[in-house]
Amino acid sequence: MPLSTTRSDAALSLRGVTLDLQTPSGPVRILHDISFDVAPGEVIGIVGESGSGKSMTALTVLRLLPPGAELSGSIQFSGRDLASLSSRELREVRGKHIGMVFQDPMTTLDPVVRVGAQIDEAYRIHHRRASHAEVRRRTIEMLELVGVPDAAQRAQQYPHQWSGGMRQRAAIAMALVNDPAVIIADEPTTALDATIQAQVLDVLMRARDELGVAVVLITHDLGVIAQTASRVVVMYAGRIVEVASTHELFADSRHPYSNALMRSQPGAHERGEPLVAIPGRPPSMTDLPLGCAFAPRCASPYKNDRCFAERPELELSIDGRLSACHYRDVRQEVIA
Template sequence: MTAAPVLSLEGVTLDLKTGDDYVRILRDVTFDVAAGEIIGIVGESGSGKSMTALSILQLLPPKARLTAARIGFDGADLAGLRPAELRKVRGRRIGMVFQDPMTTLDPVVQVGRQIDEAYRIHHPRAGRAEAREKSLAMLRLVGVPDAQNRAKQYPHQWSGGMRQRAVIAMALVNDPEVILADEPTTALDATIQAQVLDALMRARDELGVAVVLITHDLGVISQVASRVVVMYAGGVVEIAGTRELFADSRHPYSAALIHSRPGAHRRGEPLVAIPGRPPLMSDLPAGCPFAPRCASPYKSERCVTQRPALEPSVDGRLSACHYRDEPQEVIA
């Protein structure tokens, strides 16, 4: 990574209250995001991807217990900020794009007016004309045609892909340094998905914003991300450049994810699913969390009894596997 990190997570750990007990949802999550970089976070449902993003801005359930060595952003530690200080960061310097735009957009308020309000919240001295000019500029940036007239419409008059572009425009309107995009292309068809990804790439190219893209779709990651953080059972198991990850994974879970994706097989061959299911966060095994599902020929008793740390392999890539220096071939 050539650019200096704009966001840096070090040892982020999160416990959620369930009944009378706390359950550890995130374990020692550590990675950096460079200015102007699109980094992908991938993993199965329940791996901790979305909770990682929510932990950055501390948009957490009641009684959540967040401990972190550091969530570094512009010289500050977000984990130690008071609520009033965090409000100056949320939406202003770090924007959030959620999976379903209808949970973000108010159905009875014009789209443009909602983006105007997002700007004026953080710029209270701005007038209506200034806010509208900024909103229209962002709508045009993300590819909304006839933005001036479309801004006067209501969310139900926009398609799903267009609504998602509006939410991206809302996240960009305050010129943030980072955008956290949580499954922004899920439930969209391939054509609209490509348009939404193009909007994120335009934001990166024209505004220099860094994007943390959370998705279960490895095809999406291969198109836009320069690096990938692979998560499993609440922890990071591999961090690698996108090309390196797809060509030569250093963790058997990463290799299994890539092998099981549609398009990874010759025509007519069945998809190969990862056997078993992810462990319950309340009942993780003593060793590697992936060991019960691992089909690596290198799997040993050590995998079952000792949890591997996230450490560099011989080529410098980070992997939480005891056999990170061995080729991770998938045994179907």
């Protein structure tokens, strides 16, 4: 694995992160050797189909894991390995230094507590000596930062009185209220219409620009990635299959799965043309193929018996690109 040394300037660094979850049939490996860095003020995207391991990677960073989960590897943040911290030490990191924005804001917001009081609590738990007035000023400041009009008045309302897009703004305000160094946003624009989606993304980018927050943006929407991220991590079956700058990925993806994702986007087709779907479906994590997990679905003309017998490692190509394909040094032309 080429990413063997943690970058000294990284806001967050994962190295060799592997996760096993307990199931009725025994332990199942969900994440395999996940490694990447996020620099301060950088937006990095994590993409892939449902079940590829994107959200599990986010939950693993903060160790929001079910009982019996076995984690190995390192998650470096501010000179500490989050993978080895105690539960009490983790509580000091969650929310204060690393914020989380979930796909459904109602997962974050309590429906029977006023919105402002919930953001107050997120701040007060890490600033116990702050006065009530100071806490409320901070809450209003954050709501104004994320573009909530009449913030002081709206803070007195309950979540059901806010629209879906406004609730997501409140969830982002809650994640930002303690000035974290990193925000992990897990599908923050899913189920929002295009206008509200653009507004939510603008809020995240404003946080990056004004507060210097590093953003890990998890999404299945490559259009969102094109608008926001500088680098992209492509995941499939619990592994990273490609890491590239956004421009490189869209212009010349090196893994057949990345290429197939690009071709399956509506914007990749002329009006009236049928969409191109990736054939088949992702493998079960309990029954992964011996070789490349994508081989059964791969449409690359270079696919051969080696792909089914030998698993490719995530390695550098001759031009310095990271790809987990035996044929990473050739342009991947996927046949529709």
